[in-house]
Amino acid sequence: MTKAARINSCTVGLDRCTCFDLLTQEQAELIENNLVEVEFSKGETICKQGTFATHVLYLTEGLVKVHIDGPQGSLILKIIPEEHLIALTALFEGNSVFPFSVTAYVGSKVRLIDISVFKKVISENAKFAYEIINTINANAIQTFSRFYCLSHKQSYGRLADIILCLSERIYKQQKFELLLTRKELAELSGMTTENVIRMLKKFREDNLIEMKGKTIKIKNIELLRKISNYG
Amino acid sequence: MTKAARINSCTVGLDRCTCFDLLTQEQAELIENNLVEVEFSKGETICKQGTFATHVLYLTEGLVKVHIDGPQGSLILKIIPEEHLIALTALFEGNSVFPFSVTAYVGSKVRLIDISVFKKVISENAKFAYEIINTINANAIQTFSRFYCLSHKQSYGRLADIILCLSERIYKQQKFELLLTRKELAELSGMTTENVIRMLKKFREDNLIEMKGKTIKIKNIELLRKISNYG
DNA sequence: CGCGAGCTTGACGTTGTTCAACTAGAGTGG
DNA sequence: CCACTCTAGTTGAACAACGTCAAGCTCGCG
Numbered sequence: 001m002t003k004a005a006r007i008n009s010c011t012v013g014l015d016r017c018t019c020f021d022l023l024t025q026e027q028a029e030l031i032e033n034n035l036v037e038v039e040f041s042k043g044e045t046i047c048k049q050g051t052f053a054t055h056v057l058y059l060t061e062g063l064v065k066v067h068i069d070g071p072q073g074s075l076i077l078k079i080i081p082e083e084h085l086i087a088l089t090a091l092f093e094g095n096s097v098f099p100f101s102v103t104a105y106v107g108s109k110v111r112l113i114d115i116s117v118f119k120k121v122i123s124e125n126a127k128f129a130y131e132i133i134n135t136i137n138a139n140a141i142q143t144f145s146r147f148y149c150l151s152h153k154q155s156y157g158r159l160a161d162i163i164l165c166l167s168e169r170i171y172k173q174q175k176f177e178l179l180l181t182r183k184e185l186a187e188l189s190g191m192t193t194e195n196v197i198r199m200l201k202k203f204r205e206d207n208l209i210e211m212k213g214k215t216i217k218i219k220n221i222e223l224l225r226k227i228s229n230y231g
Numbered sequence: 232m233t234k235a236a237r238i239n240s241c242t243v244g245l246d247r248c249t250c251f252d253l254l255t256q257e258q259a260e261l262i263e264n265n266l267v268e269v270e271f272s273k274g275e276t277i278c279k280q281g282t283f284a285t286h287v288l289y290l291t292e293g294l295v296k297v298h299i300d301g302p303q304g305s306l307i308l309k310i311i312p313e314e315h316l317i318a319l320t321a322l323f324e325g326n327s328v329f330p331f332s333v334t335a336y337v338g339s340k341v342r343l344i345d346i347s348v349f350k351k352v353i354s355e356n357a358k359f360a361y362e363i364i365n366t367i368n369a370n371a372i373q374t375f376s377r378f379y380c381l382s383h384k385q386s387y388g389r390l391a392d393i394i395l396c397l398s399e400r401i402y403k404q405q406k407f408e409l410l411l412t413r414k415e416l417a418e419l420s421g422m423t424t425e426n427v428i429r430m431l432k433k434f435r436e437d438n439l440i441e442m443k444g445k446t447i448k449i450k451n452i453e454l455l456r457k458i459s460n461y462g
Numbered sequence: 463c464g465c466g467a468g469c470t471t472g473a474c475g476t477t478g479t480t481c482a483a484c485t486a487g488a489g490t491g492g
Numbered sequence: 493c494c495a496c497t498c499t500a501g502t503t504g505a506a507c508a509a510c511g512t513c514a515a516g517c518t519c520g521c522g
Contacts, residue, residue, distance in 0.1 A: 092368035
């Protein structure tokens, strides 16, 4: 139960990605020489589901969402803050297309690392490969956790969850300026815009949060946690 | 759209795991000498969420489910047929406990490979590590696909999906003996037992499937596919 | 023969969606 | 400086999908 209580739906832990520290001078240079840094503005598609995966992505600045688009609309798999690798799943040899899209929530800087170079380094440096495995797994576990939340919690729980995650893992403050629209919040917590609004209103009425313009302040974090766990 | 149409909720592709072919004689022996094969009977827990991950699992025979248990009940992440590796996600260093449970659907034989030996081989053999990355990714992508289905399709679509998956990927026949109870089917397609029954009845009435005892025969696979995609 | 697990059915309630209307603020051009 | 429009936000009422509950059924097994 204590274990289960930690199931959350947001993003991977706080730490920046450290795997590049394991490269030899030569390998680091090889990667350096085969990457470009590109800026994306709010709302832009960084990579598109179904296109050939030619690069691995490293987000140096910004905030992005990773999502699957299908006939029934879009599902956000996870959101990723800066200093994290993104499309590692693209390493999958079998079908070398991106299995998802990545879109910028805010202006973002992304390093595109040539995928064949990345693969080469992996197959030369087992310690690095091992770190990459860990990173992939951490991401997968996080997404499974989100899977659990979206499919098993009801909407109050899901929304509470997202608010907590934004506060704890993205902004790292109890009071933060919400950069997302209601619609984006809705997509994140897997419900309609109208519902998000109604629930935020309820949260305000119950004195769980305070809202001024775009700023959200968490007033009763314990209760919010309870709602996230059992609602 | 053609891409999206392939989103399904079941299990990873048809092929058996081939990664062990990449080992040197010595490495293969090292693994051989550090594994035990254990039989589990129907319903038994093969590994338990939250316990220390001491082994990587290889399913030689049987059918298992991988699931997360939490305050809101159990979520099946995926089901795995024989000749596949299972708990690769347990390689994740950060918290070396199983992030999920694995339970046998039917009598199953499992090889338990010592995790430190497995890790050792990975860090010595980069090609092998690379194959492991591919396997992990293939599994993750499959689970993401299931995530999409469970959270975005309505129940008719989900059930159609599961029936198709069982037929195509597990039993590999259009007519098969269903080894699962209604309750298990319900858990798999993310709804209640009662609903599964009602929907199976509807499918029968609409001449999509035929049922005799535990045997299911698919009669109109095209329509079933359509329901899976757009329902 | 009777017990129990799994299966089936119907009535009803809840959650969350859909739709339609209305408001507020930001940007634009006359 | 004021209409004008556009988008985001908000609200309420009607509705559908699905879960819950309660009851009865069936079939295998001791």
